[in-house]
Amino acid sequence: MSSDQQTHRLQVAVVQMDVAIGEPDINFAKLSELLEECVGAERKPDLIVLPEMWNTGYALDRIHTIADPQGERTIRFVSEFCRNHKVNVVAGSVAELNGDRVRNTAFAIDREGNVAGEYSKIHLFRLMDEEKYLHAGDRLGSLKVDGVPAGMMICYDIRFPELTRKLALGGAKLLIVPAEWPHPRLHHWRTLLTARAIENQMYVIACNRVGTSGTTSFFGHSLIIDPWGEILAEGDEAERVIAAEIDLSVVDKVRSTIPVFADRRPELYGGE
Numbered sequence: 178m179s180s181d182q183q184t185h186r187l188q189v190a191v192v193q194m195d196v197a198i199g200e201p202d203i204n205f206a207k208l209s210e211l212l213e214e215c216v217g218a219e220r221k222p223d224l225i226v227l228p229e230m231w232n233t234g235y236a237l238d239r240i241h242t243i244a245d246p247q248g249e250r251t252i253r254f255v256s257e258f259c260r261n262h263k264v265n266v267v268a269g270s271v272a273e274l275n276g277d278r279v280r281n282t283a284f285a286i287d288r289e290g291n292v293a294g295e296y297s298k299i300h301l302f303r304l305m306d307e308e309k310y311l312h313a314g315d316r317l318g319s320l321k322v323d324g325v326p327a328g329m330m331i332c333y334d335i336r337f338p339e340l341t342r343k344l345a346l347g348g349a350k351l352l353i354v355p356a357e358w359p360h361p362r363l364h365h366w367r368t369l370l371t372a373r374a375i376e377n378q379m380y381v382i383a384c385n386r387v388g389t390s391g392t393t394s395f396f397g398h399s400l401i402i403d404p405w406g407e408i409l410a411e412g413d414e415a416e417r418v419i420a421a422e423i424d425l426s427v428v429d430k431v432r433s434t435i436p437v438f439a440d441r442r443p444e445l446y447g448g449e
């Protein structure tokens with residue numbers, strides 16, 4: 178295990194891949210290459226994060242025929258990789274078929290290849306008609322990564338600060354965000370993610386796809402942000418892996434420097 182258990186350092190890799198719309202086989206093959214690149218890097222990652230809906234893209238008009246039944250193919254493929262390389266992967270999200278419902282679901286797989294967490298997007302994005310084709314999740318995405326409490330959210334979810342706050346109040350020190358966030362809202366993407374990191378004094382690891390799908394173009398700019406709001410790594414618009422080391426003790430340091438959680442007044446404005 179390459180994570181440093183005493184200081185809780187984790188090496189994180191974010192795979193901002195292009196996604197072939199409606200072509201799971203092509204996307205699995207591409208992902209396989211990019212995952213090999215991650216584990217072949219000089220600094221082997223402890224955690225790898227993938228983008229949203231990387232198996233199908235937003236092929237919503239045929240999503241029921243191409244979604245992964247119960248996520249089985251995704252889990253099998255990623256679990257084998259995790260076991261072989263002793264690495265944690267948050268397998269972005271995939272279109273997952275359950276009965277006649279398709280959800281936008283992130284599976285987290287641990288170093289032994291076990292499913293460590295599962296989260297289906299709870300806020301469906303009307304601007305892209307998600308609510309017409311997909312079924313919203315109804316549970317939060319809490320998990321542990323090598324013992325570190327973390328939370329998963331997907332794309333549009335970052336516009337709902339209450340969700341991140343709830344995960345942070347539940348102990349999360351790390352927020353993991355797979356996304357397919359397009360132009361022209363780069364400013365929103367960077368600002369919202371940075372705000373979530375600063376206000377909750379936690380690490381944010383956000384993976385956005387690149388490439389185009391019809392008339393929509395996705396800008397990448399995946400981000401790894403520390404609890405002080407500093408950007409540790411940022412992608413450009415090319416398909417690539419970005420990486421950074423994070424030190425979880427920084428979360429405690431920032432939280433004790435500015436004790437936001439102790440100073441909250443939820444009795445005045447709601448919340449826990």
Ligand SMILES: O=C(O)CCC(=O)C(=O)O
Binds near residue numbers: 302305331333336362
């Ligand atoms: O909120 C946004 O601007 C983008 C959200 C989005 O593209 C999504 O949730 O898929």
